[in-house]
Amino acid sequence: MKRLVLVILSISIGLCSCQNKKSVTHNKNAYEIDSLLNYCFNNYMFNGAILVAQNDKVIYKNAFGYADYTKTKKLTASSVFSLASVSKTFTSTAALLLVERGVLNLDDKLSEFFPDFPNAEKITVYNLITHTAGLPNYLEYGGYFRVEGRPGDFQDSVTNLKVYNYLKSIDTLQFEPGSQRDYSNSGYLMLALVVEKASGKPFHQFIKDEIFIPLLMGNSYVKSEPDLKVQNRAYGFTNFYQPDDDNLMTSGAGGVLSTVEDLYKWHKGLSSASIISKETLNQAYVNTKLNNGSLSQDRTGTWIYGMGWLFRMNETENIAWHDGGLNACSAMFYQDLGRDFTIIILSNKGSTFANHPIYTIRDEIIHILKKEQFSLLKIPISQKMYYLLNHFSTDEAVQECKNLWINDKDKYDFSVNQLNRLGYNFLQPNDFEKAKAVFKLNCEFYPDNANVYDSYAEAFMLNNEYKKAVEFYEKSLDLNPENTNAKNMLQQLSKKMLN
Structure with missing residues (x-):
């Protein structure tokens, strides 16, 4: 890719940018980010909203493109997107909050909450929150909850109860709990059910009462809430303008809807210890120890997965983040806690199977914030x-x-x-x-x-x-x-x- 210091907008093949009114501070970083995002939008690579903060200040906030495949309504910074697996940061925090209050213990057995669930006496809350429980993946490609003849599509109205009953019908685990780590949507769905049992509240109500309301996240929701009405919703569609939204009604592994503005409040709430203490949050940033004493890593081997967070923390880095993707919906919540910058990107266009450009956009913004040369993305x-x-x-x-x-x-x-x-x-x-x-x-x-x-x-x-x-x-x-x-x-x- 061609390395540039400034992005020249004229190379965006003469298309007109359709971004909404933006919030940009007058500094070089914001200008370069805006140039990069306009280039990506004009060349079919980005449709969504973005917020970038540096040194405890929002330096860039903008939205590009449309709320659905009809291209009749433009996105704004207040548009509500599916967070997909970024939702896991809320689920893990909810569980840790209950641990902090003494209502829940990481060593608690799943059988204490669901005595009839298969192998529940072997599985702990710690296993659920660290992806080491060994439960089968209910989101498996071509699996039980996929549409017959369309193995990439999910059935409508899949709920936590339906998934629980499905998992309850399976007697065998993929591996002995704690023996290995395998990213588990089923584990986080069960963790949400544990939060319900321990708190005595429906999961959506607990998240609303304990996180959304205290942090003034007024445009954030959990999809499992009955009769939910969401304004300014962004619906997923493919790169070729076919509807492809996140249609699951489950929570825990996914299910949170939010905006870039509210997610910045989430970042601030975590950083200021408004929800859980820094000591408790730091537990989430500890590498998972397996039964044999070894430490786990993610699939690439470059990041560690703790309790609901990917992170890398050492003498030179202090980073915690999570990504998410389901159908055409993608999300990026990236915090460089050491350099004090946050990158939040939400998109409702594309495919989670096609190397979504939010990752490359994030990486190039990091170059900009670190005063390094950055690259133009190749046009698909x-x-x-x-x-x-x-x-x-x-x-x-x-x-x-x-x-x-x-x-x-x-x-x-x-x-x-x-x-x-x-x-x-x-x-x-x-x-x-x-x-x-x-x-x-x-x-x-x-x-x-x-x-x-x-x-x-x-x-x-x-x-x-x-x-x-x-x-x-x-x-x-x-x-x-x-x-x-x-x-x-x-x-x-x-x-x-x-x-």
Whole structure:
């Protein structure tokens, strides 16, 4: 990526920024952040709200884009987003608050609250809060609560009670509690149920009474609250403008709705020990010790996961954060406690399966705040091509994409999955002309990749062009003789062509 000190807005291909009225202090950091975010918005990479604070002062607050896929209502800094797994910071704090009050103990067995739950005598509150309980994942791709035929989509009206009954029906654990750490949405949902039992209040009411009201977080909610009405809600949609909201009604693992402004109040409340003491909060920033005495780390090995927080705290760093993503909704809550800056990013557009740009945006803002050079993000060619196909003829769009491949390849993300993802977007509504054009283009860009030919063949097969489908499945199989999908499809096509 090209390294810059200042972002030149003219490279954002002449599009008009549609951000709302912003709050920006007059300093270089705020100017550079604003330039970066305008560039990202104008090049299809960001739709959401953002707040950046430094030295105990908000230096940048803004919103870009739209509240839903219809593009009829603009976002504001007061728009309410799904926090997805950032909700876990509230759940863990709720549990620690009860520990601080002596109502709950981290060594308490789950069986004290749910005696009929399988293996509850083996699982402690500490296991739930540190992801070491070994419970099966109720959000598993293609699992029990997914839509049949659409393994990436969740059923509507999935509640904590439904998940509890599902988990109760499973007798086996994934591993012995405390023997390893595996990020667990089921564990945090059960932790929310423990908070209910210990406090005597519904989880949504406890969070409201003990956190939202004291911190004046008037635009924050827990989705499990009955008959909930939320104004200024931001609803999730894909990069290709299809609705894709967080439709789960569970809480604990997710379920909190909030704004960038309220999340900054959350940061301030934690920093000032307004909810729990600093001593109690510091317990959340301790590495989890497993049964064998070893310490756990996250999947990348670069961050430690304590009690509801990812963190890295040593002689040079003092950072605590959490991210979240469900369907098209993504959230980033990042606190550099040592350098005293906070970055809060909420987005309702994109995909949690596609390396959401909030991570790169966060990283580049960190460079800015640390007075380092920062980078422009590469523009996803899938979204550029989507724009071209919706504003020009297919032939014109294809030619322009080829021109970008030749002349501006360093400016765009041309990774193989970009156009493949776009092609499948056009397959879903049976827009075979565009789908085939995109897949063909990807084959030209990646002639040695078996998967792109497999996708191209699928487009022909779905359009009943069986001879062409056979041609490209065979091409895929030549490149990858182990491609079982191509083998299966060729067998099916052989039967279809005989009939």
